[in-house]
Amino acid sequence: MYRQTVLAFLTWFLGVSFVAGQGSLAKLPSPPAEAGASCSRVGGVLGRNAFARTFLLKLDDGQIETVPFSRWTEFLKISPNSRSRNPREIEPTDIRPGDRLCVLFDPSEATARLILVLEPVRALVKIAAAGPR
Numbered sequence: 001m002y003r004q005t006v007l008a009f010l011t012w013f014l015g016v017s018f019v020a021g022q023g024s025l026a027k028l029p030s031p032p033a034e035a036g037a038s039c040s041r042v043g044g045v046l047g048r049n050a051f052a053r054t055f056l057l058k059l060d061d062g063q064i065e066t067v068p069f070s071r072w073t074e075f076l077k078i079s080p081n082s083r084s085r086n087p088r089e090i091e092p093t094d095i096r097p098g099d100r101l102c103v104l105f106d107p108s109e110a111t112a113r114l115i116l117v118l119e120p121v122r123a124l125v126k127i128a129a130a131g132p133r
Helices: 002-015 122-130
Strands: 041-049 054-059 064-078 100-105 112-118
Touching: 041 064, 054 100
Parallel strands: 064 112
Antiparallel strands: 041 054, 041 100, 054 064, 100 112
16 A cells, blocks of 8 residues: 555656745645645755764755654655656665755654655756757
8 A cells, every 4th residue: 555655646746847946845646545745844955874864954944954764764766857757766875965855754753754856956957057069
């Protein structure tokens, strides 16, 4: 059931245009148990501590928060320039400062159960700034 919810979330998420610069939260699909849920936190990564299993996240409202994760947290990455638009599983150590995260916490909000990683838009800005060759 959990895997189906995650896949439904990703299917919906990939079907909607999501611009990292916007401050709006992405809504999850509407399975009965998850109706009305959204990303618990959205922001940019300032740092990580793989041993303590935490990320330092700068939220879109400017606050800085520590986001804990566990060995059961699922990590998925979506590349904005990918043609397939299929998310791929990654390790927490693959997450770099500057990446944008959409964090979905467990019901107790003790740890993240899903972290969706969006590659930073700055890479696309550098390509655009270089101009045509």
